[in-house]
Amino acid sequence: MNKTGILFFPAFDWSLGETHPEREERLLYTQEQLFEEGVFDLPQIRQFAPGMAPLGKALLTQGIFPHPAKHDLTAHLIAAGSTLVLGEALAEGQIQNGFALVRPPGHHAGATVLGNRGFCTLNNEAILINHLRSKYGVKKIAVVDTDVHHGDGTQDIFYHDPGVLFISLHQDGRTLYPGTGFASEKGGPNAWGMNLDIPLPPGTGDDGIHYVLENWVLPRLDEFKPDIVINSAGQDNHFSDPLASMNVTARGYGRITELVKPDLAVLEGGYSIEAALPYVNLAILLALAGEDYDGVVEAEKPTRPQVSFTSLVSRVKELKAEYAQAQPNWVWRPEPYLPDGTWAYIPRMIYYDTEGFQEVRFDRVRKCAHCGGTVFIESRRPPSRGRYALVRIPFGACPQCSQAGYDLWEYLIGRVETVQLQDQAGAQVLFWHLDEGVTHFSTS
Amino acid sequence: MRRHVGIDVGGTFTDAVVINEEEIEKKAKVPTDQDNLLQTLLSALDRLGLDGGNPVDEITVSTTLVTNSILQGRFPPVELYLLPGGGMKLESLSWPVPYKIMSGTIDYRGREILPPDELQWRRILQERRQNPLKSDHVAIVGKFSHRNKLHEDQLAAYWRLAEPEVHLALGHEWGQANFYRRSLTTYLNLASQDLWLEFARELERAVGERGCHAPIKVLKTDGGVLPLDQVRPVETIYSGPTAGVLGAMAQNPDASYVVVDIGGTTTDLGIVLSGSPLVSARGAKIGPYKTLVRSLAVRSVAVGADSAIVREADGLSLARYRLGPAYCLGGPAPTPTDAMCYLGVVPYGDRVRAEEALASLLPDEHHLPADLTGLAESLLEEMAGRLAAEIRAMEQEWQDEPAYKIWGVLHPHEARQFYVWVSGGGARGLRDFLQKQLRVEVRVGRFPEVSNAVGAALARPTFSCTLHLDTVLGRFSLEESGEQGKWQGSIRPHAEVDAFLEKSAERLAAAKGIDLTGTEKEPFDFFPIVQGYRTVGQIVRGRLYVPPGVRGHLNQRPEVGSRRSET
Ligand SMILES: [Zn+2]
């Protein structure tokens, strides 16, 4: 029998603050609903126990500054570790698909972590993806992010990565946090076209979102032919969501799941704790398990205005044109200290809403026809003068890009406060800090 | 001096003991007559020689009465009415019994979303009036009725007015989540009620006629005991494996081990962690029925000391059934016991007959002692191998138990040093083989043949009171009794809720005649309920309980190590 794995980790003893949306209560009613329905008694459902990710696995994917010890990572490591448990079950053929119904979420956590953003600190999906690549040699992975917010963290992590196709459907960034995710964001120089952002108008609704999936997302997936598809299953497209206004129903989410056919769905946002989550989570799980979700109907009814289908179709046409005509957002900029090669330069600002500060970043990537290219990110949190550096040698790195990474690592030590080397190809993480010297992190 | 009687009705034999403080005073074994369990119990009691001149303080029975009647479908018809509301389709799960659907929806917090339809009720009762085959047992179960029994109560009240003679059972009396299991549990319990009450009455009477007036209790599958008339019948299913675990606990204070209880055709496995039996996270499953009945984490393997040995295309194998006792004990056909007897690893049986039995399984030219020894060993290796695989699977299942809190992930059960405790007929014979397969120490107690009866005799009452409180809706419920009521206390209770749980527990215990000692508490879970960035109240969960355990330990030194390596 084709099994559907479920890892339900509601973290009932953890919150970001008593009245914070990311609080103990968030998955309480989901638990009530799932337990009462008896979904765990479905013969094809297999429940898994949570696990804790080793820090090294997180560091292989994200640079945590100024030092991992400065962050409270426990809950995040369990959410990520639980996602890994399910990912391993998938890779080892124990399940056909699965749902990591875990909190806290992760898709706003990017390549560098200076604090909590959009309730995320560690990026559960991204850590999983790199784990699947390093442990099982998986080559091509696609992420379809159906949270109403742009999956900016995941995009950031894989923007230069030709092995990962990132697709995000979200409410237009001009009307919603985090304000990014436009059709022109197509990927870095070595991964151009591997990023697809589809900003949708408020009121898109079930039919609208299904149309976008069928007419844009699925064809793009077919073209890429991923080995694994991961769905960042945020639930804030729901019509009852307090912040967004996309007007999608629980059954609409069931259909999204049926269309995307993810190998793994991972919970992201969604803070309509009562009116949406118990229903949406049930619909997604039933859809994954191949069961009828038609009876999953909310107690409340949608009341917000809906965009007409024809105007949605024409909006999608415009977006497609915008995507086709998009121009690169980097410049080629040599620096005397950069190793051999041509380096693209992208300056960025990243806002951390939880604590209210800006991160200033200078991203650089080495142009390479053979691999994803060495990535070098310089990060700062003004007014502090400390600089942090992240150097990434990508999976499948060519010898030149590998060498460039190690050259940068040696050059940077002593020149900044923290240097983190992610040698994804060599499966190791080196961490240098002013006060501590070099620490080796195991990534297995 | 306290004298306790324990009787365990097994599939083949019924074992009984009288325990006097720390010693077994008397033992008895009678064949089980599955068609007359009452008579079986009485003859076991008679064999113990109970009468007024030698009074005992308490009798505890572990009986297969309800288990058998459910597995064989021998119960009166029950009409099941469901109020499933929305959500997952009923057909997604397999329903071993027919049901009728009624309208009415309650949500996960117990709020009424859609009221029931009285016209529908009227129609159903009209139909029943014209139906000569209608059952007088009616079960009504609503989805989320454990959060709000409103619809069940309304329908029941309507029904009682129309048909006062009908036996009604309502789902909320099983107050845990899981609509599917709650429905089947309510159904089975109602279906078993008449049979149980009749059995209880007759047992009381027959024991009384023998001049014995000790209270009679029954062992539940969660390891606790209750007076015959207090127990919910379905809670007595599969008490045999539970008795085996308790029997082991009476002989192994405070250790961690796997219990292997070898019966005639099945072997029961259980786990004890630092003196406490592992409790199953979900309810017991019986035949096609998944229930909410709390049970120990036990599993039965279809192989035992009397399993028939059958010839298959690729060799000999152990069947799931028994043809009778072992050949070496006068039975009709070879069994694993014959292999044990031939190898000299059990102290009973006719070795000449054991040799004959084994020889009958081999071609004539392979009757040399080396052939027979090889065959005997390979049969016992197969049996031990099957048990070892199940033991590993059970340990894995325990480690895979989900956790829902950070605390639980950071504090997993320590991986303790386990040993294996074997009881039952073939315990001594299988010890070395199991030890070789599992590579851990395997121990056998002094009384492997009556371990289950010992467990029954020494079982103590269990108790549990789980509170679910929603201060915003002003409602509380108690899982175990299904009681629901209004919360008059504060919106954000602290010490208050502790006192409330204790008072509720005392009330529940008193109603069941349980003396509350040795209670433990799970830490409360407080869920602040927030509306528009303002905390408006809390959902609180808490539990007070007495875990399963034994009231004393047998005085004994377990035999340690391998018998064969001694000789
Ligand atoms: Zn979101």
Ligand SMILES: [Zn+2]
């Ligand atoms: Zn390269």
